[in-house]
Amino acid sequence: MGDVLAGFHAAWEFESDSVLIRYERGIRTPKLFQVLGTRRIPLAALEGVTLTAGRRGTVVLRAEPRPGADPLMEAADGQLKENHDPYRLVLPAERETLAEYYADELRARLTESGPADRHLVAPPAAPLQFKAYDGKASFDGTTVSFRWFWTGASSAKWKAGDQRFSVAELGGVEWRSPELFEGHLRLLPRDADAAARPAQPDQDPASVVFGLGYGAVHESLPFAAAVLAAIRSASPPAPVTAAVTAPRRDPADIAERIRRLGELHQAGLVTDEEFSVKKAELLAEL
Incomplete structure (x- = not known):
């Protein structure tokens, strides 16, 4: 395709075998996107495309990666907040028709589905x-x-x-x-x-x-x-057995974890209810 569709925090360039995503570096752009910079997503790493209504007069174009195709999404394991999802492109609602056109074009080029047997998207570079x-x-x-x-x-x-x-x-x-x-x-x-x-x-x-x-x-x-x-x-991944149930904890360790929880509470990152519930859980481990 070779066309570019620009959203609020990124621009997608549609190529014959991939989508090149360039993330902005503005102060309103999530820091994760700024760190990622530019990512090339092979079409073989995608299994679908959706277009949905967003918030406050926006629409959201999202490419759906295949499970196991992207090490970033595999590591995240579903924990990323919606606005930190690197596969979402948010656009003004008036560009919905244009977004639908590109969504249809992209869907027509997708041929793979289901879990990938290897990573198809390049990981962040070391060191x-x-x-x-x-x-x-x-x-x-x-x-x-x-x-x-x-x-x-x-x-x-x-x-x-x-x-x-x-x-x-x-x-x-x-x-x-x-x-x-x-x-x-x-x-x-x-x-x-x-x-x-x-x-x-x-x-x-x-x-x-x-x-x-x-x-x-x-x-x-x-x-x-x-x-x-x-x-x-x-090497191929080896099965990893889940950790055993936690034993009774050292009181000093419990006190330290409660102190850390208190820091989050005082900073406004944990609500009063969350603080009370988690503190009770920690005290129950004694």
Whole structure:
């Protein structure tokens, strides 16, 4: 097609075998989009296109990626807020007819559906790094490193020392959004017994946890996606058994988690009801 359709935070260029998405860098553009910059989405990575009414006089054109085709969306695991979805293009309602034309053109070119057997969209490029609440995470393309902060790391992590993980050792990545309290990035070792892993990320040396102002989505999610893509490229994914139910916790750990929750509450990121419910859950672990 070769045409360009510009929306509020991005422009889509329709090519013969892909859609080139260029995200704006303005102050109103979500930081995740600014970090992503430009992404080429092969048509083979898409299985559908929708056009729906948006908010406040807008329409939304959305390309639907196939499961497993994009490491960013696989790592996000459905946790991205709607306005942070990199596959949405928001346009003024008066451009609905034009958007419908491009949606029909794009649908006609899609031939694949269902889960992809490999990543088809390029991951964010290494090296990458970000600051979590309890340490600094770095990835050079082959090795993930965690360096602990004395102000945030648990005693279990201090005893284990700074950590280094080769991509070849890993079987997956678990990312929990920092926009929900107690977010984290956990590396899942390929051959380790899941039952032997600490159930709580703040006690697991293979995890970094997110606190107020640390591990933002636009930093931690591209990091998780890059690591996941490297793992998939190294070898086929290995099944990972879910973690065991959490044991009774150390009172000092519970107190620290309540303190972190209180910071989120005071910052207005957690409602009174959410604070009360979560605090009760934490106290019940004693």
